[in-house]
Amino acid sequence: MKKIYYLKTCNTCLRILNELQLDSDFVLQDIKSEAITVKQLEEMQELSGSYESLFSKRAKLYKEMDLKNANLTEADYKHYILDHYTFLKRPVIIFDKHIFIGNSKKTIALAKATISE
Template sequence: MRSIILYGLKTCDTCRKARRHLDAAGVDYRFRDLRADGVDGERLRRWEAAVGWEQLLNRRSTTWRQLAEADRADLTADRAIALMIDHPTLIKRPVLEYDERVLVGYRANDYDNLS
């Protein structure tokens, strides 16, 4: 059985679009709220290995802008992952896990191939 998990925020408009797309296509998936459920370092490491921490870290978020300059400077993969564990809203969303793959962000064409 195919396991599809969508990680995001319930209040995120882009996550809502992704959920509507999956619902309309009849795709069976689970939704995990990053704020409510958090995310562990092991999962973040898998995502980072699949797409790179630079793509995973949302530098346009309010949370990013509110971080101290010292926290934003000289980032490495380890530091970025630690920040995302402490502040899950720093993760670019939605993150979709399926068939051992990871998609970050929502693009309708990518989601069309899931049904």
């Protein structure tokens, strides 16, 4: 599978997509206009090992809802990601059996190296 979950209104996501120089085999899904399905999220969780690793603690709603003071479970992380796209750490890049989550320089460098092999 070659897929990227991103936000087309996010400048960081767009910069990363340009940086990766993807071939046409990649499927891009704008998570705001095309919501993540339960099946898609479960596939991401299977590759990453947890819903927490997919969850963005930098989201504005995370602070507004005071979730940092809540004792969140894996089920909670799954619920919030499915409930609102902003809770998915972006971008999520899936390349074969590899998953790269977020926009850290290290993550993107690793994704680039893996994709270009």
